[in-house]
Amino acid sequence: MELDQKERAWLWLSDSLGAAVTAAEKLIFRNDGLLPLFDAALKRGPVGFPDELKPKQRADLIAKASQSYIDSLISAYDKMGVACVTRDSEGYPRLLREIYDPPLLLFVKGRPLQQIPLPVAVIGARKCSDYGRQMAAYFGHELASHGACVVSGLAAGCDSAAANGALTAKSAAYPTVAVLGSGVDIAYPASSSALYEAIAERGSVVSELKPGTRPGKSTFPQRNRIISGMSKGVLVCEAGATSGTRITVDFAHEQGRDVFAVPGRLTDLMSVGTNGLIKSGAAKPVFGVDDILYEYGLFTVDSPPPVRRADTSKLSAPQRKLYELLLLGEKTADTLCEQSGFSASDVNMYLTEMELSGIIRQLPKGEYSL
Amino acid sequence: MLAKLNSYGLIGITGAPITVEVDLSSGMQRVDTVGLPDNAVKESKERVRSAIINSGYAYPEMKVLVNLAPADIKKEGTVYDLPIALGILAARGLFPLHAADEYIIIGELALDGAVRSVTGVLPMVINAYERGFRHVMLPAENAEEASFFADMKVYPVSDLNAAVGHFRGYTPIEPIPQLKWEEQPVHYSHDFAEIKGQQHAKRAAEIAVAGNHNLLMIGSPGSGKTMLARSIPSILPELSMAESLEITRIHSVAGELRGTGGIVRERPFRAPHHSASIPALVGGGSRALPGEISLAHYGVLFMDEFPQFPTPVLEALRQPLEDGVVTITRASAKTTYPAEFMLVAAMNPCPCGNFGSKTKECRCSPAQIEKYRNRISSPLLDRLDIHIEMVEVDYSELTSKTQGESSAAIRARVSAARRVQAERYKDEGILFNSQLNTPLMRRYCRMEPEAEELLHTAYDRFKLSARAYTRVIKVARTIADLAGDAQIKKQHVLEAVGFRGLDQKYWGSR
Numbered sequence: 001m002e003l004d005q006k007e008r009a010w011l012w013l014s015d016s017l018g019a020a021v022t023a024a025e026k027l028i029f030r031n032d033g034l035l036p037l038f039d040a041a042l043k044r045g046p047v048g049f050p051d052e053l054k055p056k057q058r059a060d061l062i063a064k065a066s067q068s069y070i071d072s073l074i075s076a077y078d079k080m081g082v083a084c085v086t087r088d089s090e091g092y093p094r095l096l097r098e099i100y101d102p103p104l105l106l107f108v109k110g111r112p113l114q115q116i117p118l119p120v121a122v123i124g125a126r127k128c129s130d131y132g133r134q135m136a137a138y139f140g141h142e143l144a145s146h147g148a149c150v151v152s153g154l155a156a157g158c159d160s161a162a163a164n165g166a167l168t169a170k171s172a173a174y175p176t177v178a179v180l181g182s183g184v185d186i187a188y189p190a191s192s193s194a195l196y197e198a199i200a201e202r203g204s205v206v207s208e209l210k211p212g213t214r215p216g217k218s219t220f221p222q223r224n225r226i227i228s229g230m231s232k233g234v235l236v237c238e239a240g241a242t243s244g245t246r247i248t249v250d251f252a253h254e255q256g257r258d259v260f261a262v263p264g265r266l267t268d269l270m271s272v273g274t275n276g277l278i279k280s281g282a283a284k285p286v287f288g289v290d291d292i293l294y295e296y297g298l299f300t301v302d303s304p305p306p307v308r309r310a311d312t313s314k315l316s317a318p319q320r321k322l323y324e325l326l327l328l329g330e331k332t333a334d335t336l337c338e339q340s341g342f343s344a345s346d347v348n349m350y351l352t353e354m355e356l357s358g359i360i361r362q363l364p365k366g367e368y369s370l
Numbered sequence: 371m372l373a374k375l376n377s378y379g380l381i382g383i384t385g386a387p388i389t390v391e392v393d394l395s396s397g398m399q400r401v402d403t404v405g406l407p408d409n410a411v412k413e414s415k416e417r418v419r420s421a422i423i424n425s426g427y428a429y430p431e432m433k434v435l436v437n438l439a440p441a442d443i444k445k446e447g448t449v450y451d452l453p454i455a456l457g458i459l460a461a462r463g464l465f466p467l468h469a470a471d472e473y474i475i476i477g478e479l480a481l482d483g484a485v486r487s488v489t490g491v492l493p494m495v496i497n498a499y500e501r502g503f504r505h506v507m508l509p510a511e512n513a514e515e516a517s518f519f520a521d522m523k524v525y526p527v528s529d530l531n532a533a534v535g536h537f538r539g540y541t542p543i544e545p546i547p548q549l550k551w552e553e554q555p556v557h558y559s560h561d562f563a564e565i566k567g568q569q570h571a572k573r574a575a576e577i578a579v580a581g582n583h584n585l586l587m588i589g590s591p592g593s594g595k596t597m598l599a600r601s602i603p604s605i606l607p608e609l610s611m612a613e614s615l616e617i618t619r620i621h622s623v624a625g626e627l628r629g630t631g632g633i634v635r636e637r638p639f640r641a642p643h644h645s646a647s648i649p650a651l652v653g654g655g656s657r658a659l660p661g662e663i664s665l666a667h668y669g670v671l672f673m674d675e676f677p678q679f680p681t682p683v684l685e686a687l688r689q690p691l692e693d694g695v696v697t698i699t700r701a702s703a704k705t706t707y708p709a710e711f712m713l714v715a716a717m718n719p720c721p722c723g724n725f726g727s728k729t730k731e732c733r734c735s736p737a738q739i740e741k742y743r744n745r746i747s748s749p750l751l752d753r754l755d756i757h758i759e760m761v762e763v764d765y766s767e768l769t770s771k772t773q774g775e776s777s778a779a780i781r782a783r784v785s786a787a788r789r790v791q792a793e794r795y796k797d798e799g800i801l802f803n804s805q806l807n808t809p810l811m812r813r814y815c816r817m818e819p820e821a822e823e824l825l826h827t828a829y830d831r832f833k834l835s836a837r838a839y840t841r842v843i844k845v846a847r848t849i850a851d852l853a854g855d856a857q858i859k860k861q862h863v864l865e866a867v868g869f870r871g872l873d874q875k876y877w878g879s880r
Contacts (some may be wrong), residue, residue, distance in 0.1 A: 125735055156736045189736065225833040240731065307821055330759045333868075344569035345849075348868035349861050356831055356867075358825070364719065364726030365590075366570070366759035 009038035010086035014105040026050035041065035067250040100230040101207035110204030117143025121151040124158025124237035132238025142289035144175040182215035224248040233258035239273030310359040330369035373460035378494035382705035385497030392457030397433035405438030422475040425483035452477030465537040483530040487511035489625035532706040558604035580787040581848030582802035584713040589760025594715040599672040603637035604777035638669030644678040666711035677745040
């Protein structure tokens with residue numbers, strides 16, 4: 001990749017300082033701008049350091065200030081297929097530039113960020129219920145099908161469900177972006193590695209941390225500001241009382257982004273967070289993808305509501321009875337035995353058959369749901 | 371003067387005849403015991419001396435030599451106290467030297483002359499019976515263990531005086547009445563009728579028992595896993611006398627017979643704690659004693675908190691699960707114990723147990739949950755044919771009117787299905803569907819075309835692993851056997867797919 005002098009300066013700065021945006025900005029301010037700072041460092045002239053920077057960081061900055069070192073970085077990233085997008089690069093997301101502490105530089109694996117259509121973050125708890133996963137997949141798919149780009153964090157649970165849902169929208173030009181809390185070359189958690197590959201192919205994977213950085217305790221909250229920062233709006237699919245999604249929602253509010261939340265049942269622990277957002281007016285409740293698209297001037301005519309309707313015409317009489325019982329909510333096989341009066345082996349048989357034809361699904365804890 | 375008496379020892383779980391020879395000769399008063407005695411046997415001379423004196427006899431002021439023959443078998447335990455004491459008294463002429471020739475004499479002595487119970491009586495008596503002995507003198511507490519042998523006379527002895535009186539012929543001991551096998555009632559401590567609700571799990575248990583499939587239960591604390599496991603012995607077919615004697619033999623060696631009335635009639639239920647070591651589980655120790663898996667022979671080995679068992683312990687289970695026997699080698703002994711048990715494993719869905727609950731919050735991180743589940747290796751998971759999820763029963767179901775089926779009714783179906791299998795596999799050297807390998811499955815698991823088609827659909831739709839696929843077929847075979855069908859039909863496959871294992875759900879794609 002070709003970088004001009006300013007971009008090279010950002011690369012130098014970010015290589016030493018990473019996500020320490022405030023310190024970097026103070027350093028630039030002290031030295032009357034980025035280019036004068038870079039020049040001074042290159043010439044080993046006097047550089048004014050703010051107090052935040054420790055002696056080690058100062059020495060590191062000076063040591064790395066050489067064109068040959070930056071060349072070696074560039075060629076290494078080229079080999080990895082990682083692009084560097086600096087604050088002064090063309091491909092830097094415009095929305096992200098508006099926030100309080102935009103990343104110095106974004107490492108991008110996948111397609112260029114300029115091509116992102118309408119970015120909407122879809123987030124939620126890692127330990128989500130089946131409902132949360134289902135909603136994330138539904139909104140992910142619908143948003144991507146209607147020309148939006150799903151921004152999420154590749155985490156287990158809602159995040160990966162949303163990304164997976166977006167990827168199922170075959171017609172979408174740029175279905176999804178994943179913002180990582182580790183280096184852009186590290187698929188974390190390991191269970192998402194297949195998803196990581198798929199996202200890098202059809203969308204992009206982004207991080208402000210240099211390749212090779214291991215995920216840490218503080219990297220994820222930092223990362224969350226990018227998720228909300230580069231999106232127009234943030235949709236929370238499911239969040240318990242103490243969910244980490246709260247951090248992203250706070251960033252979104254600070255950054256002036258729209259916040260949406262999927263309402264849940266009042267009795268579900270996993271929906272306490274989302275319902276609370278709606279109650280306090282911190283989030284707009286959404287009942288279908290239209291409620292989000294409407295905010296951005298997009299209207300749909302064909303988007304289905306998130307209600308599962310199956311073809312029940314082929315059900316036998318006993319299966320219909322079970323189906324009707326399940327209409328009232330998810331139930332275990334034992335409850336179905338009790339309520340239908342069928343034997344355990346019959347119920348198991350009917351349920352398996354209905355599951356095979358895609359009418360019902362098995363949930364954890366031995367429950368069945370439509 | 372020389373006296374000779376017959377006693378018995380143990381090699382592993384098999385009895386071996388031992389001759390006790392006592393020789394009195396003039397000299398300084400001392401006792402020497404020869405013939406590979408262990409410490410317990412060596413100490414025997416002190417107990418014998420006190421017991422003789424406290425029973426009112428004079429202890430000979432002579433040199434006493436005790437020889438335990440054959441001299442090349444290690445003699446262990448305290449069973450030789452009584453024969454040694456009687457040998458000394460016989461050598462002194464207190465009763466005719468040949469009065470005890472036809473007897474097997476076993477027993478430990480207390481210092482006051484009372485006879486105490488010993489372990490391992492049954493295997494000794496079985497061997498003695500096979501060798502043609504028809505008179506045994508046993509500690510009164512052990513007598514019942516030997517009461518099932520036709521025309522075997524068992525003399526319960528309570529103290530040394532009684533034994534001497536018997537051999538002198540003044541106060542003969544009455545042999546205990548023989549017990550008839552069939553007339554002994556079997557008591558089950560648990561019954562399926564006591565389990566309310568849980569239809570699904572009960573059905574799974576029935577199928578598992580019918581085909582001798584190992585069972586894995588996943589469920590939160592309080593979902594009834596232990597209750598179900600404890601009830602499983604009650605639906606296993608009743609023990610035959612041969613099976614019962616085999617179990618009793620093992621339990622007798624391990625000294626676990628107290629309170630069983632001498633013979634184990636109920637299928638064993640063993641529930642080792644997850645802190646159990648490998649020797650505790652598969653057997654070992656300096657005397658190569660049987661472990662939990664052998665004590666669960668012909669019964670149920672229940673392993674609660676399955677993933678909490680140390681990995682080496684879990685992996686040590688694999689070979690006995692496959693072979694039905696376990697060989698323990700120690701410096702002093704090499705012993706093979708039978709270990710044909712049904713493994714019932716139970717685990718929580720996650721370390722805290724609340725995973726998937728709508729009302730209780732799970733505090734485990736995804737990584738913790740994955741680590742917890744991955745403690746069960748694929749080959750081990752492969753040996754657990756049926757997986758079920760257990761759900762807490764809510765109060766409304768506990769009070770429901772439907773009475774559960776009794777264990778006796780289920781047992782009848784299970785026994786019938788097991789007979790079908792035994793008949794079908796009589797030339798194959800196996801007994802159960804769970805033991806089928808791939809070529810045998812091809813021969814015996816014929817399916818009607820509809821069933822086959824359904825299985826393929828399920829394979830694609832549920833992304834079954836190859837392992838899960840074969841498990842489904844074996845379980846379907848058992849379900850067909852329970853229904854009395856020679857061919858596997860569509861409904862059998864459908865039900866088997868319902869128990870397909872939670873691999874996909876809990877263990878990802880492996």
